[in-house]
Amino acid sequence: MNALNSFSFAIIALAGGVLAVNGLVTVGVIVIFVEYSRQFTRPLNDLANQFNLVLSAIAGAERVFSVLEEKKEQADEQDAKVIDWEVQGNVQFQNVSFSYDTTPTIQDVTYHVNAGQTVALVGKTGAGKTTMMNLLTRFYELDEGEILLDGISISTLTRDSLRENMAVVLQDPFLFHETVLENVRYSVPEATREEVIEACKLANAHPFIRELSQGYDTLLEDGKGISQGQKQLLSIARAILRNPKLLLLDEATSSIDSVTEMHLQRALDTLMQGRTSFVIAHRLNTVKNADQLFIFDDGTIVEHGSHEELIDQRGVYYELHTAQQFD
Numbered sequence: 001m002n003a004l005n006s007f008s009f010a011i012i013a014l015a016g017g018v019l020a021v022n023g024l025v026t027v028g029v030i031v032i033f034v035e036y037s038r039q040f041t042r043p044l045n046d047l048a049n050q051f052n053l054v055l056s057a058i059a060g061a062e063r064v065f066s067v068l069e070e071k072k073e074q075a076d077e078q079d080a081k082v083i084d085w086e087v088q089g090n091v092q093f094q095n096v097s098f099s100y101d102t103t104p105t106i107q108d109v110t111y112h113v114n115a116g117q118t119v120a121l122v123g124k125t126g127a128g129k130t131t132m133m134n135l136l137t138r139f140y141e142l143d144e145g146e147i148l149l150d151g152i153s154i155s156t157l158t159r160d161s162l163r164e165n166m167a168v169v170l171q172d173p174f175l176f177h178e179t180v181l182e183n184v185r186y187s188v189p190e191a192t193r194e195e196v197i198e199a200c201k202l203a204n205a206h207p208f209i210r211e212l213s214q215g216y217d218t219l220l221e222d223g224k225g226i227s228q229g230q231k232q233l234l235s236i237a238r239a240i241l242r243n244p245k246l247l248l249l250d251e252a253t254s255s256i257d258s259v260t261e262m263h264l265q266r267a268l269d270t271l272m273q274g275r276t277s278f279v280i281a282h283r284l285n286t287v288k289n290a291d292q293l294f295i296f297d298d299g300t301i302v303e304h305g306s307h308e309e310l311i312d313q314r315g316v317y318y319e320l321h322t323a324q325q326f327d
């Protein structure tokens, strides 16, 4: 529209100039003509702008409706129990099967994790690792089998009380349009500023936060202005602040450079002590020290053991590991 305005102005000026030079019209007439033509195009301009507004309103409305139409999480069973014991963190998957639609995603998975152990879920993209975490957090319900927490089936517990005992760090953490401080405090609303800063220091997020224009009070606009790796550090700080019994890390260190990753790995090692931790990582050197590694392929566990045992077996893990040595 603006281009059209400038174009018509140029034509009028040019034609008017030629006419004025030839003495056919006066300069005053041209000026008035330009002004009239502006008055003519202004409402058209306004209309075009309104149209843009309408389009963005429609796009906004679509998003609002998609949120409203989102299926509500199933309500807890009427007799669901609130966790009233000191959670130890023993987790058992017993013949667990699950499918998102008709094709089975997880098939007959059975394993046992002792309280305080770190287990790594390893496998190709699409093998079903994240799905295992979704089942543990009860974002989805099992089709068959059971998951037990300290010997109690998690399907008999309220979702809230189950999730209160967990912290999840995802591949792509979500940040709110809020300050850094509030974004970390989100996991524990009553935490003090000092506690938040302490958590950020442990997560090694403190150095980059200090560099931000207003430190902990910097507003994060839709997560802009900080990198993917920094988002992950904040998300880890959230988990540290929460101090949960079960820790679920899904590719938590995927977007962090190797130096930061080393610092972070130390922080995570401290964090994982005394907690049952489930760790998913594509880079195998980050999960080498896990107590047990479960190798997934097409929704089933194809191998299981410690790093050394799996290397000795010379199977799928050995192949993955050797391939990464040459990366």
Ligand SMILES: Nc1ncnc2c1ncn2[C@@H]1O[C@H](COP(=O)(O)OP(=O)(O)OP(=O)(O)O)[C@@H](O)[C@H]1O
Pocket (backbone or CB within 6 Å): 100, 101, 105, 123, 124, 125, 126, 127, 128, 129, 130, 131, 132
């Ligand atoms: N919400 C969903 N709805 C339908 N299918 C899904 C959904 N989430 C995952 N899947 C499918 O389930 C399978 C397992 O996915 P999952 O996310 O568990 O893989 P993953 O092992 O975590 O992979 P990656 O290493 O890439 O994160 C994939 O085939 C995927 O397409």
Ligand SMILES: [Mg+2]
Pocket (backbone or CB within 6 Å): 129, 130, 131, 250
């Ligand atoms: Mg995944």
